Amino acid sequence: MGKDGYLPLFETKSAKGRIPYWLYAGSMIVGIGFIFVYRVSHLPAQGEDGRWAWIGLFLADLWFSFYWFVTQSARWNPIYRYTFKERLSQRYEKVLPGIDIFVCTADPVLEPPLMVINTVLSVMTYSYPPEKMNVYLSDDGGSELMFYALLEASRISKYWLPFCKKFRIEPRSPAAYFSKVTEPPLDDHLMAKEWSSTKRLYSEMEKRINNAMKLGRIPDKLRREHKGFREWDVFSSKRDHHTILQMLVDGRDTNTVDNEGKPLPTLVYLAREKRPQYHHNFKAGALNALIRVSSRISNSPIILNVDCDMYSNNSESVRDAMCFFMDEERSHEIAFVQFPQSFDNLTKNDLYCNSLKVIMNVEFLGHDSNGGPLYIGTGCFHRRDVLCGKKYNKGSKIDWKKGNGTLVKESADVLQETCGVLASCTYEENTQWGKEMGVMYGIPVEDVVTGLSIQHRGWKSVYLNPERKAFLGLAPTTLLQTLVQHKRWSEGDFQIFCSKYCPFLYGYRRIPLGLQISYCCYLLWAPNCLATLFYVAVPPLCLLRGVSLFPELSSPWVLPFGYVIIAKYAYSLGEFMWCRGTLQGWLNDQRMWLFRRTTSYLFGFSDTILKLMGFAKSGFVVTAKFADDDVAERYEQEIMEFGGRSPMFNVLATVALLNLFSLVAGLQRVVTEDLQAKVSHKLALQIVLSGLVVFINLPVYQGLFFRKDKGRMPYSVTYHSTILAILVSLLALCY
Numbered sequence: 001m002g003k004d005g006y007l008p009l010f011e012t013k014s015a016k017g018r019i020p021y022w023l024y025a026g027s028m029i030v031g032i033g034f035i036f037v038y039r040v041s042h043l044p045a046q047g048e049d050g051r052w053a054w055i056g057l058f059l060a061d062l063w064f065s066f067y068w069f070v071t072q073s074a075r076w077n078p079i080y081r082y083t084f085k086e087r088l089s090q091r092y093e094k095v096l097p098g099i100d101i102f103v104c105t106a107d108p109v110l111e112p113p114l115m116v117i118n119t120v121l122s123v124m125t126y127s128y129p130p131e132k133m134n135v136y137l138s139d140d141g142g143s144e145l146m147f148y149a150l151l152e153a154s155r156i157s158k159y160w161l162p163f164c165k166k167f168r169i170e171p172r173s174p175a176a177y178f179s180k181v182t183e184p185p186l187d188d189h190l191m192a193k194e195w196s197s198t199k200r201l202y203s204e205m206e207k208r209i210n211n212a213m214k215l216g217r218i219p220d221k222l223r224r225e226h227k228g229f230r231e232w233d234v235f236s237s238k239r240d241h242h243t244i245l246q247m248l249v250d251g252r253d254t255n256t257v258d259n260e261g262k263p264l265p266t267l268v269y270l271a272r273e274k275r276p277q278y279h280h281n282f283k284a285g286a287l288n289a290l291i292r293v294s295s296r297i298s299n300s301p302i303i304l305n306v307d308c309d310m311y312s313n314n315s316e317s318v319r320d321a322m323c324f325f326m327d328e329e330r331s332h333e334i335a336f337v338q339f340p341q342s343f344d345n346l347t348k349n350d351l352y353c354n355s356l357k358v359i360m361n362v363e364f365l366g367h368d369s370n371g372g373p374l375y376i377g378t379g380c381f382h383r384r385d386v387l388c389g390k391k392y393n394k395g396s397k398i399d400w401k402k403g404n405g406t407l408v409k410e411s412a413d414v415l416q417e418t419c420g421v422l423a424s425c426t427y428e429e430n431t432q433w434g435k436e437m438g439v440m441y442g443i444p445v446e447d448v449v450t451g452l453s454i455q456h457r458g459w460k461s462v463y464l465n466p467e468r469k470a471f472l473g474l475a476p477t478t479l480l481q482t483l484v485q486h487k488r489w490s491e492g493d494f495q496i497f498c499s500k501y502c503p504f505l506y507g508y509r510r511i512p513l514g515l516q517i518s519y520c521c522y523l524l525w526a527p528n529c530l531a532t533l534f535y536v537a538v539p540p541l542c543l544l545r546g547v548s549l550f551p552e553l554s555s556p557w558v559l560p561f562g563y564v565i566i567a568k569y570a571y572s573l574g575e576f577m578w579c580r581g582t583l584q585g586w587l588n589d590q591r592m593w594l595f596r597r598t599t600s601y602l603f604g605f606s607d608t609i610l611k612l613m614g615f616a617k618s619g620f621v622v623t624a625k626f627a628d629d630d631v632a633e634r635y636e637q638e639i640m641e642f643g644g645r646s647p648m649f650n651v652l653a654t655v656a657l658l659n660l661f662s663l664v665a666g667l668q669r670v671v672t673e674d675l676q677a678k679v680s681h682k683l684a685l686q687i688v689l690s691g692l693v694v695f696i697n698l699p700v701y702q703g704l705f706f707r708k709d710k711g712r713m714p715y716s717v718t719y720h721s722t723i724l725a726i727l728v729s730l731l732a733l734c735y
């Protein structure tokens with residue numbers, strides 16, 4: 001209890017049992033120190049074979065140690081947050097602030113409208129007063145199919161809302177709910193009846209939407225049902241069209257109610273204007289258009305941003321977030337509340353390691369203690385004023401009893417007419433939008449840089465990971481999609497590091513040093529490729545030539561190497577299991593760690609450099625959210641789906657083959673030498689290293705040479721990488 005009998009709306013606890021962690025961290029530092037001593041004291045003399053490789057390896061070791069240190073900043077002091085939602089409703093139920101919920105979609109093919117409206121329905125049904133909620137869908141695809149699906153959603157919401165509230169359904173995405181609960185409940189007659197009728201309504205709607213999708217357009221009969229479709233009469237293309245703004249549900253209208261006569265949340269469709277001569281700034285541009293349009297219609301003080309591929313899985317999370325915004329004593333400095341990204345479609349062992357997010361969740365607990373987690377673009381509640389550029393100042397508090405959002409009087413038709421300009425291409429010219437105001441432009445990870453700028457203005461953020469997951473999303477289901485996504489992230493993050501937003505400069509004296517460092521866990525993903533590529537290419541090449549780069553087995557110098565490697569991996573395995581992972585999942589994670597670093601990060605790194613030199617521009621490749629049947633089947637069976645052609649695969653395959661060749665050559669050397677030399681072999685550690693790389697790459701060899709299905713590596717990759725690996729090996733042997 002705080003002073004004056006004030007009971008807080010949330011509490012914060014530090015993790016217990018930190019001593020083993022500190023012992024681990026301390027012993028790692030000692031081990032790393034010994035490795036450096038070894039590297040310096042055993043440097044081959046000038047002219048000796050392997051001197052350059054040795055120096056390179058030393059630099060790589062330095063990098064890895066530095067990066068390890070950076071990742072520890074986010075593990076040093078984890079904290080946990082808990083909310084008291086009953087206190088919130090006791091004290092504030094009548095004055096809860098309004099909330100504007102932004103859902104973004106970009107492409108009706110990559111992001112099926114049915115999935116999008118399930119996200120929309122899941123947030124419309126939050127356990128929160130509906131008259132205080134406004135849901136806005138931004139459609140960058142400008143698709144009438146999407147508009148049609150949203151119209152269907154507005155109709156079914158009249159049944160779905162009361163059904164969810166009456167029977168306390170979870171989750172409140174109909175698709176997710178009906179795929180989990182496939183039979184009507186036996187013990188509750190009333191519910192069984194409503195369950196069946198709601199399910200029927202949903203299935204019929206699903207059928208109608210699927211038919212329209214198959215047809216590729218909206219049949220005339222349906223088009224006549226809503227005047228909004230007329231907007232598409234003069235529509236030329238996705239990249240060239242006027243603003244389309246339609247209020248599908250006007251929550252202020254006392255006649256629009258659900259089938260039990262209760263109010264509905266406002267539901268708005270927006271396709272901002274697009275013209276080829278204006279850059280649209282991807283999702284960041286879409287969000288800023290939404291911020292402006294919503295400011296005229298509802299202007300709620302709280303904004304929730306969710307991607308269309310993530311539905312709300314917990315109808316209470318909006319109240320969780322409000323606990324942070326409305327706490328009497330500590331809320332004034334909190335700008336946003338970030339929930340984790342969790343996934344609905346992971347396989348048990350998570351082949352593509354999307355549970356990387358799991359590890360990020362561990363790190364986020366540490367970011368939180370350093371001053372606040374990053375904004376990761378989805379599942380995040382913001383304060384509108386802060387998102388629009390407000391600076392933190394100590395004394396100012398929001399009075400929630402006053403600022404509940406505006407109640408404009410204009411009719412929906414008038415608003416549709418007058419708000420359109422706010423989403424036009426020219427509106428932002430000569431303004432601070434995308435710079436000081438709203439979501440920031442120019443960097444493929446608009447979320448991270450926007451969060452950083454908010455913290456730079458003095459605000460804190462909060463990370464909340466409740467037992468029942470707040471949001472569930474769709475993870476990519478092919479290797480290529482995962483690698484492309486990570487390329488965008490590592491590139492965007494590294495661009496931040498190389499720009500004026502580098503946390504050490506930009507955050508100097510403005511955000512805590514611990515947070516500056518822990519940002520670098522992600523901002524420095526990309527440069528990891530250099531040290532990693534060196535480690536998986538040079539030691540095997542030296543192994544081919546018989547040049548030793550590590551201590552021999554009988555030397556005591558093996559100990560620090562052995563200790564650091566074993567301790568690091570044991571710790572990482574422990575962390576993984578603690579996050580409810582499986583052993584196989586951890587191995588997959590190690591594999592993806594290598595794949596990402598040698599491909600995504602390499603391309604992200606080089607594109608950043610090219611961009612710095614002015615040669616390249618970065619874009620936003622939208623991840624596909626659907627899979628063909630045979631792809632989905634292989635995903636379920638955890639068979640790696642390479643998923644198309646990409647230069648990334650050439651690198652991947654060449655590295656794999658190179659290590660295979662050198663492993664064979666190394667083993668052959670051992671076989672031909674005498675027993676004494678065998679035991680204390682000076683190449684042993686390199687053989688182990690190549691052996692591990694080969695083990696990790698087993699699915700790659702399979703995909704290159706043994707598989708015949710469509711998910712295999714493309715033949716051209718097999719061909720090119722085999723030739724390249726042979727050439728490089730020959731060079732190493734003969735030169």
Ligand SMILES: O=c1ccn([C@@H]2O[C@H](COP(=O)(O)OP(=O)(O)O[C@H]3O[C@H](CO)[C@@H](O)[C@H](O)[C@H]3O)[C@@H](O)[C@H]2O)c(=O)[nH]1
Pocket residue numbers: 104105106107111138140281282283286306307308309376377378444445446447485488489492620621622623624
């Ligand atoms: O021009 C665009 C491109 C994308 N999007 C939307 O942005 C969201 C994220 O796109 P997705 O392809 O799913 O990318 P992810 O890699 O899954 O996105 C993560 O990373 C992005 C930054 O790279 C963040 O913006 C996202 O919030 C975060 O979930 C989706 O809702 C898209 O519809 C747009 O609205 N307009």
Ligand SMILES: [Mn+2]
Pocket residue numbers: 307309623
């Ligand atoms: Mn996504």
